[in-house]
Amino acid sequence: MAGPLHRRRERLRVDQERTMSADVSYSTAFQQGVREEMQRDKTVFVLGTDLFDRGGHFAQVKGLGDQFGRTRVRDSPISEAAMVAAGVGAALAGTRPLVDLNFMDFAYGAMDEIANQAAKLRYMWGSPVPLVIRATSGVAQGGAQHNNSLEPWFSGLPGLSVVSPYRPYDVKGLIKSALRGSDPVIFMMHKKLTGARGPVGDDTELVDIGSAHVARRGTDVTVVSYSYGVRLATQAAEALAQDGVSAEVIDLRTLYPLDTATIVESVRRTGRVVVVDEAPRYGGMAAEIVTSITESAFWYLDQPVHRVTGAHTPIPHSPALLDAILPTEADVVRAVRQVLADGPQEAR
Numbered sequence: 001m002a003g004p005l006h007r008r009r010e011r012l013r014v015d016q017e018r019t020m021s022a023d024v025s026y027s028t029a030f031q032q033g034v035r036e037e038m039q040r041d042k043t044v045f046v047l048g049t050d051l052f053d054r055g056g057h058f059a060q061v062k063g064l065g066d067q068f069g070r071t072r073v074r075d076s077p078i079s080e081a082a083m084v085a086a087g088v089g090a091a092l093a094g095t096r097p098l099v100d101l102n103f104m105d106f107a108y109g110a111m112d113e114i115a116n117q118a119a120k121l122r123y124m125w126g127s128p129v130p131l132v133i134r135a136t137s138g139v140a141q142g143g144a145q146h147n148n149s150l151e152p153w154f155s156g157l158p159g160l161s162v163v164s165p166y167r168p169y170d171v172k173g174l175i176k177s178a179l180r181g182s183d184p185v186i187f188m189m190h191k192k193l194t195g196a197r198g199p200v201g202d203d204t205e206l207v208d209i210g211s212a213h214v215a216r217r218g219t220d221v222t223v224v225s226y227s228y229g230v231r232l233a234t235q236a237a238e239a240l241a242q243d244g245v246s247a248e249v250i251d252l253r254t255l256y257p258l259d260t261a262t263i264v265e266s267v268r269r270t271g272r273v274v275v276v277d278e279a280p281r282y283g284g285m286a287a288e289i290v291t292s293i294t295e296s297a298f299w300y301l302d303q304p305v306h307r308v309t310g311a312h313t314p315i316p317h318s319p320a321l322l323d324a325i326l327p328t329e330a331d332v333v334r335a336v337r338q339v340l341a342d343g344p345q346e347a348r
Contacts, residue, residue, distance in 0.1 A: 281309040
């Protein structure tokens with residue numbers, strides 16, 4: 001007679017077969033990519049809290065504990081510093097750890113291990129550090145201590161790659177690339193996209209870190225964004241299309257290294273740009289993107305680049321206040337109409 005463990009594994013097998021042939025969720029795409037890499041490479045393991053039984057706070061590693069056991073899906077004490085330090089040490093010893101911090105806000109407790117150790121050891125010692133640090137990012141419910149946008153922090157640290165995918169396809173393809181790389185990767189997954197669904201690639205399809213994706217083709221204006229901002233940008237582009245405006249949407253997928261070539265190629269065709277970023281305006285990724293466009297495509301611009309960003313304030317718990325400080329589809333539509341309505345400059 002089959003025991004509980006056998007029945008649990010059989011349910012897992014059936015779930016895997018079902019999800020391989022249909023659109024899958026953002027979290028399931030991550031789970032598939034990690035599973036395939038753990039099957040391919042025995043040095044890959046996952047470390048964090050609430051992983052083995054619960055599968056993570058967002059079910060991102062659900063079922064991996066049963067499949068690979070406690071040696072490769074390791075629950076740890078709640079100490080982000082200890083988790084990342086253990087991951088750095090394990091990476092230096094020849095394994096490929098995936099450290100799961102659940103919420104990126106908790107990375108504050110491990111900043112020395114991330115910024116001063118993981119990011120710099122290749123430079124100091126010439127040793128590869130094949131470490132991936134995953135966490136949810138972006139603003140949802142939860143207040144000021146669970147909704148920080150740390151993308152510019154990590155993107156500004158030499159030695160780290162930073163990815164922030166929008167589509168399930170990119171989640172899977174990017175985590176597979178991250179787990180095969182030789183240097184540390186910060187892997188940010190937006191909370192509001194946890195249940196988003198879409199197709200994913202098979203076990204041979206990877207997405208290169210540092211490559212952007214043209215999510216929607218257009219000719220009148222370029223809208224650049226990443227993560228949940230791509231949803232706002234795409235919805236705005238669809239609304240604008242009803243009035244005959246053709247907006248091109250670029251999904252950056254990776255924040256460092258930034259795929260400037262794809263952005264510039266689009267700007268040269270459209271001449272007008274709006275950057276959408278949920279993070280606070282001052283010193284954020286939007287500012288870096290605008291600077292890159294100005295440096296590389298200034299003479300192709302017909303208007304100054306517009307930014308649609310979050311306000312420079314801690315995140316409130318009140319839904320009404322939250323709505324007041326975050327960018328919306330209407331904000332993106334308004335910004336696009338503004339850059340189009342002003343018309344080309346007569347002199348430069």
